[in-house]
Amino acid sequence: MTPSGRLNHRVGPNRDAPVNRLSAVVRSLLRRLRSRVRTTRASAWLRSHPSAASIIDRVLAEQLTYLEREALVDLARAAQRVRDKGIEGAIVEAGCALGGSAIVLAAVKEPRRELLVYDVFGLIPPPSDRDDADVHARYEEITAGRATGIGGARYYGYNDDLYTRVRTTFDDFGLPPGDCNTRLIPGLFEDTLKPPSSVALAHIDCDWHDSVMVCMERLWPVMQPGGIIVLDDYHAWSGCRRAVDSFLGSLNRSEFRIVKRTRLHIVKVRSGARQVSRIE
Numbered sequence: 001m002t003p004s005g006r007l008n009h010r011v012g013p014n015r016d017a018p019v020n021r022l023s024a025v026v027r028s029l030l031r032r033l034r035s036r037v038r039t040t041r042a043s044a045w046l047r048s049h050p051s052a053a054s055i056i057d058r059v060l061a062e063q064l065t066y067l068e069r070e071a072l073v074d075l076a077r078a079a080q081r082v083r084d085k086g087i088e089g090a091i092v093e094a095g096c097a098l099g100g101s102a103i104v105l106a107a108v109k110e111p112r113r114e115l116l117v118y119d120v121f122g123l124i125p126p127p128s129d130r131d132d133a134d135v136h137a138r139y140e141e142i143t144a145g146r147a148t149g150i151g152g153a154r155y156y157g158y159n160d161d162l163y164t165r166v167r168t169t170f171d172d173f174g175l176p177p178g179d180c181n182t183r184l185i186p187g188l189f190e191d192t193l194k195p196p197s198s199v200a201l202a203h204i205d206c207d208w209h210d211s212v213m214v215c216m217e218r219l220w221p222v223m224q225p226g227g228i229i230v231l232d233d234y235h236a237w238s239g240c241r242r243a244v245d246s247f248l249g250s251l252n253r254s255e256f257r258i259v260k261r262t263r264l265h266i267v268k269v270r271s272g273a274r275q276v277s278r279i280e
């Protein structure tokens, strides 16, 4: 972490120096240890939340999500956290694909809390020159019809009517959107993302720079103090990382706290609260 609080992911060590080789080994050990701690914590949480556990099991078994079990638990726990802290406001998901993570959110949230799920429900829009080669290579694969979906299934973006498929999946899980205060909002975020006046939790899972940036710009002003933004792709896609670094760099450092869980969490700081970034 840099003194400014931004993640110092760009600093690359000279891998040949013995001291750096040693520190690479230590870092790798720490990564493995952290990952083991997360898995253990996730398993303990799942044991004490059997109904959420069965939804997560089913979402994974039916290959409805790109998130692994620990990331789904991370998200479910974020929803629990805003509830336990009495943080009012909607839950927003930007980027649902087949709906897996949104279904987990719908299942764990309080019934009265609104869940707004935004997605183009079609082929992901193109990246921009603010995304690097990793993103462009993936997009080329998608548009060339060569992308495969979760577990080798058909890539979700090739589905003719993804909106109906996702809505039907919600019904199949006993969570019809109309009955559980959930709305699926189709279209590009640039056109549709006009969030309500208060948001407690946002799951931003939309891969590319411009999509992530528009979400950060529109959601940050309505995040409640103590509210959480979970960023799915910070460590996965270059453009997401760039958008988040650049957006956070435009804020006053006292306005947010970074918490590294299975995914990166940005917590809006309550005024007057102590501001400490930490790794969990």
Ligand SMILES: C[S@@+](CC[C@H](N)C(=O)[O-])C[C@H]1O[C@@H](n2cnc3c(N)ncnc32)[C@H](O)[C@@H]1O
Residues within 6 Å of the ligand: 064, 065, 066, 067, 094, 095, 096, 097, 098, 099, 100, 101, 102, 118, 119, 120, 121, 122, 123, 124, 125, 187, 188, 189, 190, 205, 206, 207, 208, 210, 211
């Ligand atoms: C990685 S997927 C979401 C995965 C999902 N949360 C899960 O549980 O597997 C990213 C989604 O974001 C959508 N998306 C990305 N940029 C978008 C934009 N600008 N407007 C609307 N949807 C967008 C894509 O079409 C895709 O459905």
